[in-house]
Structures are given as C-alpha cells and as structure tokens.
Amino acid sequence: MNEPRKQGAGEVDYFACLDLPRRHAIDRAALERRYLELSREVHPDRFAGASSGEQRAAVERASLVNAAYRALRDPVRRAEHLVKLGGIDLDLTDPERGAPDPGKAFLIEMIELREALEEAQGAGAAAVGRLRGAIEARAEETLDAGIDAIDGGEVREAARHLVIHRYLQRFLDEIDGEAH
Template sequence: MDHFGLLGLPRQYAIDRDALERAYLERAQAAHPDRFVGASSAEQRSAMERSASLNEGYRVLRDPVRRAEYLCRLAGIDVDSSEPEGGAPAMGQAFLMEMIERREAVEDARREGPSALDELRDGVEGELDDALDRAVSALQQGDSRRAAEALVERRYLQRLLDELDDEVER
C-alpha cells in the first residue's frame, strides 16, 4: 500500500494539510508499538513496521518536493535512479552546459563580493520555486515524465543554491 492509501488520502499532489495531520495522528496512535506491549512478538513487530511506515509516509507527504517525487515514483519514474528504464530523465546537453556556466557565474560572483552572491542566490531561489510549480502543474495534468524533468532540474538548482550558500558562509 502506498503512503496515500496508508493515510487514507487521495493519490494526488494537492492534499489538505489538516487532513494529513489528523490521519497521521489517528493512525499513529492506533499503531503505536506501546499499545502492543502484551501482544505476541509477531504482533509487536507488525506494529513497529506499521508505525515506521506511517512515519515515513507522513514525512514524504508533508514535504511538497518529496510528495511530487513520490508521485513520479508511483507513476514509474524514480528521480533517485539513473537506470535507463524508469529512472530519472536525462537532462539535455544545453541544460547541462547552462549549469556549467552557472557554476562559473558563482565563481565570478564570489570575486565580486557578497552582494553579487546574494543577487545570484535570489535568482536561483526563484527558479527553484518555478521548477516545483512546473512539476506540480505537470502532475495535475497527468504528465509524470514532464514532472520528473522539472524535479531533476530542481535538484540541479538546489545543488547550485547549496554551493552559493557555502560561498556566502565563507
């Protein structure tokens, strides 16, 4: 059973955060291992496994990016995999060249100073949001492949943002 089914929620990107909270708390309380202290070891193990599954499902579904990635995985595209079949879509050569140029722009901004790094960082943050918006839109249209492409692009941008953050901290 997937995380949505486990928590009694529809399999879609848009979820009601309050409903997610309620569903998680109700199910977590019912499955909590402490409720099975006097039960058989098989029942205790089952409660622990169910509790762990509920916790993982809740963590994934409450995070917008992880939820989008999970929906892609349910559609047969694992953005964490590099397998040719069912793995993350390969990014085009033009995009990869752009990312190399952007890393060079980080070096240039570092030499220019903190304000240049901040300006570059602000732009990348906006692009992160845009990439997630494109992924969500694609998911809502049933286009998991396009959603996965936007999520992979978002990962590249996140790494660039992390690099910028490292530069700002120096």
C-alpha cells in the first residue's frame, strides 16, 4: 500500500454561489450581506426537523456557501479562485492545468533571499524586520501584478505571479514562525 497522491477536483464558481460578478474587485458589503442571508437560509439547524436526506443536503449547501465566503473574502484566495476558474489550479503539479513554473530567475532570487535572511538573523531583530518589510512589499507588488493580469484576461501570466506570491508568502510565514 502506498501513500496517497493528489489530483484536482471539480470546479465550483464561488462568485455565482454568492451572486457576485466574476471579477477581482469586490463589493465587500454585498459579499457580507449575501453571505449572512444565505447562511440563515441554508444552515443545517434550519433543517433540524427535516429528513436525513434534506439534512445532508443542507450540510452540503452550507459547506459550499462557507467555502465560497472563505475564498472570496481574502484577496489572495479570490485571485487564485479566478485563475482556477480560468483553468489553472495552483494546487496541481500538472504542467498544463497546474501551477506554472515560477521561472529560473525567481528561484535564484529565492536562494539569494534565504542567504539574506541568514545574514539578517546574524545581525539582529532590526535587520530581520527590514528584510521582512522588503519581502512583504515584493509580495504585495506580485499580487497586484497577478490581479492586473486577471483583469486583462491573461490567466497563465496571472497564475505565474500567484505562484511567486505563494513562495514569498511561505517565506514570510517562516520568518514569523522563527520569531515566535
């Protein structure tokens, strides 16, 4: 028996789910309002007196609404979802439908960043803080570039930026993790 290996699952349009236009710029108030409305309607507690089939269906509907809300309220997950709807799933390794290669230049940049972090850690908390700030700014720029690409309909390009953003975010998490 082997370890499990992973592949992608079917796509659901979370925007349609919450009656929102399929684009990155989002009306936060509309999102919150619609989410609360739907939650009231579909929450399994509303079906406490229903048959087991209806109850199961309520759990599934509520799960979908919660997943949609979670994905859309966060700008990064929202961008990744749009890319996924465009046919590229960043959680897959498939060369066509999966996360694109971030590129050699970026991998070299990451190696340099790691070296810079080691140096900064030797120099003290202030140096780590400065480096962290710089990486955070770089991550922001990358996300913005990804969103611009989505708005321009360039899914593949958007996906590349979002992959780089993931690397940078993970790096930031590592810095924060070590600081604790």
